[in-house]
Amino acid sequence: MALFQVLLLWIAQALMALLFLFLIAFIGYCVYIKRIHLKYDHIPGPPRDSFLLGHAPTFSRMMRNGEVIHDSFLEWSETYGPVCRINSLHYVLLLVTCPEATKEILMSPKYPKDKMFYSKVFSLFGQRFLGSGLVTAQDHELWYKQRRIMDPAFSSLYLRGLMGTFNERADKLMNTLTDDADNKTDVNMLQLVNYVTLDVIAKVAFGVDLDLQQNSSAFPKAIEACLKGMVWGIRDFFFRFNPKNRPFVNEVKEACILLRRTGAQWINDRKTAMLNGDDVPKDILTQIIKSAGEEESMAEEDEELMLDNFVTFFIAGQETTANQLAFCIMELGRHPIILEKMKKEVDDVIGMKQEISFDDLGKLTYLSQVLKETLRMYPTAPGTSRDILEDIVIDGIHIPGGVTAFFSSYATGRMDKFFKDPLTFDPDRFHPDAPKPYYCYYPFALGPRSCLGKNFAQMEAKVVMAKLLQRFDFTLLPGQSFDIVDFGTLRPKSGVVCSVRHRNHQE
Structure with a gap:
């Protein structure tokens, strides 16, 4: 009995000691946060929700309500100026809309990608996702090596050679729409363009025929799960620890496993073909294999890096282009005059030709303007971030080093100071003779870390x-919303449901 009492006393003392240590650590953390506040609170910004959590509760509330966080970024930028402070625990994020600072930071390699953000997409809830691929690599040498090897797969000469595949996959979509028009079936355009862009990236990047217009696949749902998981994991520190979220967390982890397992299979098939001396295309998959070095000397990390780039290109090469196409169709449905002007240009340039050529794309100038205006209002990858390691001055405000700058193309694209009547869809903003926006329009980011596949994406979008x-x-079906869903990428909430009918070219 005495031994039992001694044991209880010892446990009580140990718990008290742990509680005391926790209290000391918590007080120390609060002191640290206070120091951070003192260091950066001279920078304008909205009132914090709480001392400890900063603005994180606002982000969580907006996500639960299905709101677009970039709308708050727009409001804060207009209220607090070209550099706006946002707090979350001990992290400080600066929302930057100053064109000169945007140019300085994004165009220079001395500002690395945001360590906190990109570490959170390295894995999702403990399951490796984008890892250290081309988009997420923070080490400049690792990034530069990958970029240099990937460049041939995006050269102008190679992209010209993809026109046949762009035409072929777009024709499969047209066949589906022909059936829908004949049967007077309403169509979800977002779903259909997702299928065609996923078909394209699978074929031209990895040499695989998915044919999603005819076949079902787990890939679209897996990609959506990963994107949802990514944005929740980034914006809600405590999401994974909530027991209610456990089923979704498991779904996201299974989606990551599916994508990486598929990548491993496709990579192994291609490596076997290369070892057998078979002719293989100089596509992204071949370049991914080359980026890992000689096959016989690959370490486990090299294998993982190949899968990182597979997942990166598989998602990035499909998701953003599909969303751009869907938003474009949505806006054309709302603006019949612009739609008729586009039809006339297509009739003049393409006529009744079945095959669209690379040279034809260069003549579709108004279509290019419409696609650019779509990305101004709906930048499907709406922002990018960089770490500011050393002191800098932005718009006259001294910024101590050790902070992250975030650049929202969504916010700058909708600010009246940069674009007159910014909520009006007006493709003439991008007329060849119009003045070019000065570092306030960057849907593919800017500088050395800008999107490698932007020309690929715009060629594909033009053909479709x-x-x-x-x-x-x-024609857009009445009653649907024109709201936006924020999954990290932006997509139309309604799915853009349309009725379609064959054109009468004798009108």
């Missing part, structure tokens, strides 16, 4: 839109 306008009339 030109064929759609050439062959079909479409």
Whole structure:
């Protein structure tokens, strides 16, 4: 009995000691946060929700309500100026809309990608996701090596050679729409363009025929789960620890496993073909294998790096282009005059041709303007961030080093100081003779870390839109919203539901 009492006393003392240590650590952390506040509170910004959590509760509330966080970034930028402070625990994020600072920071390699953000997409809830691939690599040498090896797969000469595949996959979509028009079936355009862009990236990047217009696949749902998991993991520190979220967390981890397992299979098939001396295309998959070095000397980390780049290109090469196409169709449905002007250009340039050539794309100038205006209002990858390691001055405000700068193309694209009547869809802003926006329009980011696949994406978007306008009339179904869903990438909430009918070219 005495021994039991001694044991209880010892446990009580140990718990008291642990509680005391926790209290000391908590007080120390609070002191640290106070020092951070004193260091950066001279920078304008909205009132914090709490001393400890900063603005994190606002982000969590907006996500639960299905709101677009970038709308708050826009409001804060207009209220507090070109550099706006946001707090979350001991982290400080600066929302920067100053064009000169945007140019200085994004165009220079001396500002690395945001360590906190990109470490959170290295893995999702403990399951490796984007890892250290081309988009997420923070080490400049690792990034530069990968970028140099990937460049040939995005050269102008190679992209010209993809026109046949762009046409072929777009024609599969047109065949689906032909059936829908014949049967007077309403169509979810976001879903259909997701299928075509996923088909394209699978074929031209990895040499695989998915044919999603005809076949079901787990990939679209897996990609959506990963993107949702990514944005919750970044914006809500405590999301994974909530027991109610456990089923979704497991779904996200399974989606990551599916994508990486698929990548491993496709990579091994291609490596076998290369070892057998078979002819293989100089596509992204071949470049991914080359980026890991000689096959016989690969370490486990090299294998993982190949899968990192597979997942990166598989998602990035599909998701953003599909969303851009869907937003473009949505806006054309709301603006019949712009739609008719686009149809006339397509008729003049393409006529009744089945095959759109690379040279045709250069003549579709108004279509280019419409696609650029779509990305101004709906930048499907709406922002990028960089770490500011040394002191800097932005718009006359001294910024101590050790902070992260975030650049929202969504916010700058909707600010009246940069674009007159910014909520008006006006493709003439991007007329060849119009003045170019000065570092306030960057849907593909800027500088050395800008999107490698932007020319690929815009070629694909042009082919799909030109064929759609050439062959079909479409009308938005009444009653649907024009709201935006924020999954890290932006997509139309309604899915852009349309009725389609064959064009009468004798009108």
